[in-house]
Amino acid sequence: MCDLAPTAHLDNSKSLNGATQPDADGFFGSGDSQYGGAFLPPPLVPVMKEIDIEYNKIKHDPEFLSELIELRKRFVGRPSPIYECKNLSDKIGGARIYLKREDLNHTGSHKINHCLGEALLAKRMGKKKLIAETGAGQHGVALATVASLFQMECEIHMGELDIKKEWPNVRRMQVLGATVVPATEGGKSLKEAVDSAFMAYMSDTESMFFAIGSTVGPHPFPSMVRDFQAIVGYEAKQQFKELTGGLPDMCLACVGGGCNSLGLFSAFLDDDTVKLVGVEPAGRGLDKGEGHHSATLTLGKPAVLHGMKCYTLLNENGDPAAVHSCASGLDYPGVGPQHSWMKDMGRVKYETATDDEVISVFFELSRMEGIIPALESAHGLAYAMKIAKEMPTDAKLLVNMSGRGDKDLDYVCDKYGNKFGIGKDGMFAGAPKND
Incomplete structure (x- = not known):
């Protein structure tokens, strides 16, 4: 059971090599790499x-x-547990995959x-x-x-x-x-x-x-x-040490606005041995252009949006671009200013996952581990599964399972169910309707 100092998770301004972030005016970084x-x-x-x-x-x-x-x-039911995906890891080979089970919180995320x-x-x-x-x-x-x-x-x-x-x-x-x-x-x-x-x-x-x-x-x-979410990382850091005897080699989480990822990353920012990876929505494909993805940090430019300066996807007129993701929580043309700053300084690596990869993972985790993930969370897991097979068997990946997929069931089954053996009317075509 985690026994955290009461202030440890509400004062993260000095995280990352002792630098105060943000400053008194709310800016992360400086010069051309100043956001917020x-x-x-x-x-x-x-x-x-x-x-x-x-x-x-x-x-x-x-x-x-x-x-x-x-x-x-x-x-809420904290602390949320860490779970090793043994079936999934055995099937993939390579690195072992662990989940921080934020999906088990009251309200499901x-x-x-x-x-x-x-x-x-x-x-x-x-x-x-x-x-x-x-x-x-x-x-x-x-x-x-x-x-x-x-x-x-x-x-x-x-x-x-x-x-x-x-x-x-x-x-x-x-x-x-x-x-x-x-x-x-x-x-x-x-x-x-x-x-x-x-x-x-x-x-x-x-x-x-x-x-x-x-x-x-x-x-x-x-x-x-960020400070209210940082409890996720502080819990995870202590739990992971208790479970495995050390720290994860890599922490991964989806990135839309960026709160679940910063929640996990904040406690590990000064741990140079831990790689941090944020995963954005590639949607239908980065090559498809505007309106087909939400890869803000991957393809965006600094601009002012919703009261902050951050990386932003812009159209040809310089306005926020149309975006898309199968995950409604990630289809946003901007991103948090701390993520923008961390991209520039290289502390966090930002990758992408497509809708097709995410839907495949949605069913894979459900059927291999009995955990139905939120489509948002499945982005981080999709990238973890992609790279795990190329890593040594003693490597450990920690993914923030930020939410459960109850909310996505109708959308996923109606749009993609046939491909995974589910008829649009339920588990079999012609299922009776409720009157």
């Missing part, structure tokens, strides 16, 4: 400043930390980690309502859950296409009491959900708290969400 900041309309400047001040108060407050730790244990922290902060600040965006719906479900726990109102903005794709999560949010607002502009996915939520938030910043769903947006959210 707070590019805001004037009315939001004092609002974000207040959040920054209050967050810096609570992250060293014993009373706040005690409540957070107790809820993590009693409500890592998102509950920062939602719990953000909601506690909002409560401390006297806010009455939580508002946010969501892509795959996992952040929305987690936020709706903690809003119910703390008896706060909750409003979730979600792209119209993602609502159709992730309908089970929409129902979960509604059952929990949240209002789900469709984002109907543009690509009708995650970027538009962020746009819609920001507009709604600006109408009443006094009573609302914008609980941003990843390590993105204006300062202080990229570092705040």
